[in-house]
Amino acid sequence: MNPGSPVHPIPARAGIGLRLPHHALVLAERPAAAWLEVHPENYMSDAHSLAELEQVRKHYPLSLHAVGLSLGSAQGVDAAHIARLKGLVERLEPALVSDHLSWSIAGAQYLPDLLPLPYTEEALQVVCRNVSQVQEALGRQILVENPSTYLQFAASDIPEAEFLAALARRSGCGVLFDLNNIYVSATNQRQDAAAELRGWCRALDAGAVGEMHLAGHAVVATEAGEELRIDDHGDHVCAAVWALYEQALAHFGARPTLLEWDTRLPAFSVLQSEAALAQARLDSAQQQSYARAV
């Protein structure tokens, strides 16, 4: 992108996760979408797709949602990966940059998953150091997302919401608040998701929440026959997550909201329809907010 190109801010509207199979359609037809979000790791060694994304970027506000910074790694963040991300940030001028409260690199191995942290003061200091390193290198704030969790460490002595809230306060990062992850984590731990959400609302400063995520998930059975929810981003948003989203909007106010869909990727029009459902709730929240203000 040439210097001086306008930077499109991300509106408090419903955006769509752009995946490589939809590039051609988006370039050819420019379908309606308030904004788009991509995984930057898909463009770091794919010059062809990056060239396409640069064309897309001319017509849509863009967010970069990383999966490979490994912000929870005790060994620190890989400087080479920060440099790759910085290169894309300078080239694409995204309005938002984010990653997850998780780790994926140990030693010289990259494990493609969002692996859980023990929520302790020691881990908090590690993540604060890593987030600050990334923000310093990029010269901007990043958002950090709450992941879906399937494991809880016995050593954890800080609730996840308070952990992320403290991270935001100490490092100055923002929060990417994923409602599907709240639901998946809570139900997998046999906890009441609505009560969990209320805990998040109490813990997080509203001003820290820079984006929300919505997605579908899978329901499977363990070998013991217990129900387990897997955050595979492969289905429509379920009713319970829509309810959590409405609660979150009522508390935090309208925020840019992304509809994520990664596995069993449907036609782009399906994503548009799903995003429209989020947009309707955003519109309603904004009307209620306006009514309260007047």
Add this chain to the structure above:
Amino acid sequence: MAAALLASDAAGQALPEHMFAGAHAGAVGLRVHRNTVLGALSHALRLAFPAVDKLVGEAFFDRMAVDYARARPPAAPQLDEYGRDFPDFIAGFPGTETLPYLRGLAQFEWLFAELARCRAEPGFTGPSLQLEGGVRLRFAAPLRLHAARFPVEPLRAAILAGDAQALAAIDLQRGGDCHYALWRSEQGVNLRPVSAASARFLAAVYAGGDAATALAAAASAGGPGDIAIAQLLAQEIVPAGFVQVSATPAG
């Protein structure tokens, strides 16, 4: 925990349960993460090696991919670059003894995938050759040359198309040298089978050689004389789509 996610034996996959709390046993959560990690790595390989996947079948491909992931996990998050030495790894994989062309097919697919990720260079200025009679050849694409012991290009095409008839028509026992020129254009990856003489000619040109050097290299492939070289230019090089020909009238 990283070791437990990639461990190949049951003992190595377990972690002490007292590390974990919550509604499910730690082993349940570990299994979810293990499936995600190995599934993502298998998926990345499947994208790069679609014909290998289709040839050996999904379950067998997964076995190769999981063993590869355990032996050589990726070092960086850009998974496009993961799998460079997968062809070497599967060459000796138990159960593939009847597929001597598997490594070559995988190497060809990796090259194809690499080129697919390249940016098309419509303004590319490659080498040019001044031939006798005022003819000038301008090579307008960043060419990659590939040599294989088996006809991997028709093999790949037949497998991906599911064309059993075409597959049966390929003599895979014969072996021999097969040469391909590949390049990236805005339309996608372009491919042209070429003779050994053309491959040597092109390699010499792209190495910066002049016309005499390139023609000598082509001749060394099998000793074609001047007429054969002319045929090679007319039949293989010029129509290939990556060469522009101009003629300067003799003055």
